[in-house]
Amino acid sequence: MTSLLFTAVALDRAAHLRRDPAVVDALRHGPDRLVAGFWRDLTLLRHGRALLAQGNEAARLLDLASHVVFLGLLEKRPVFAVDLAQMAAEADGSPPQWENGASWGELRAVGTSLPPEDAAILATGRALVNWHRTHVYCGRCGGPTESRDGGHVRTCLDQSCGAQHYPRTDNAVIMLVSDGDKVLLHRQPSWPTGMWSILAGFVEPGETFEQAVARETFEETGIIAGDIHYVASQPWPFPASLMVGFTARAMGGRLTVDRHELEDARWFSRADIAAGFSDVHRADGSGRPYLARPGSIARIMLDAWLPG
Ligand SMILES: [Zn+2]
Structure with a gap:
């Protein structure tokens, strides 16, 4: 793996x-x-x-x-x-x-x-x-900023401001939501044809990771997620995310895809994936769906879940 x-x-x-x-x-x-x-x-x-x-x-x-x-x-x-x-x-x-x-x-x-x-x-x-x-301009006063500390800080050059700005990391949760033998996968409109992955979304201010998992799952799919447990995290600099991975179980709700956010979302059983998905991580010309790229936290969590 x-x-x-x-x-x-x-x-x-x-x-x-x-x-x-x-x-x-x-x-x-x-x-x-x-x-x-x-x-x-x-x-x-x-x-x-x-x-x-x-x-x-x-x-x-x-x-x-x-x-x-x-x-x-x-x-x-x-x-x-x-x-x-x-x-x-x-x-x-x-x-x-x-x-x-x-x-x-x-x-x-x-x-x-x-x-x-x-x-x-x-x-x-x-x-x-x-x-x-x-971040070449100050987010507080609009003045120019200058790199300091070897590039780990930018300082505002406006002397009446002088704000210090630090590199930003956007927290995102990514969650493998399962229901017995089924896993909830989705597609986003911007993804290559055929690629499916687990749900993800950004943490909002004032929210814990676990609350973000439950909120995003419900907003995007109508599924109520519980029994939420941390798995691992992964820097994802595209451009500035930290993906924080969780497993969760479906506790209720009815699958209702938010078409503003997702192209599609569906439950797949392990057998569905074994029989229907390509084992390469990109379109192989067969028209079969495939899972997110090896090395991604999504794929690591799916590979851990799949053998059952
Ligand atoms: Zn400033």
Whole structure:
């Protein structure tokens, strides 16, 4: 079974090194630095791994960066993530070419094919780079903000404001709701044809995770969920979620699909899934439905439930 993607921590976040700008600057210009590049929704790869550029290549990426974040230490070497948004697309609209066999990948698609530690580093970098892109102005006064603490804070430059802004993580619950031998799966309109997964939704202010599980399940499907238990969590930087996984049992209600939120929702038995679903995680041309991608918390929870 694939393990939970984006959770294989190899990085020492070394938060104590972030606070002194001189230390961060020395790491950034030092000989051991490693640099991961991000452009729009894509990340640099090479030979089936995250591209953690070294030496002159690292320097070239840093020179092109519009945002730089110190992610931490990897085997004592400082790792930086850089936003390469300033690089222009190629004339045909494809991502800019990079050096020596580098390619661009979308992390959600390529994550499980990377070494797990690489995927986790890229997930952290992607989340932070995206946060910088969207927080260049102060949410309190509208003034410009500046990156501090190695990219883990943005401070408002308006002296009468001076607000400090921290990277944001959006809590989302994801729940495997079962009723005996059946599991409640749904489809969203934006998903690829054929893909089904368990329910999910964002936690609202003033709510516990468990309350969010019950509310979202009821709002989206009319099913009353109880016996709610935490399973695991997964960073999901698309753009900034933390998926918090729960199991729950159907306690009542009647399946009524909220068509504003979902394309469809249905109960499936283990036998339905074994007989009717493709065992690949994408459309295989057969027209058979398939389950969410391996490595996702949805799939990990489904795989744990399915054998019965
Ligand atoms: Zn401000």
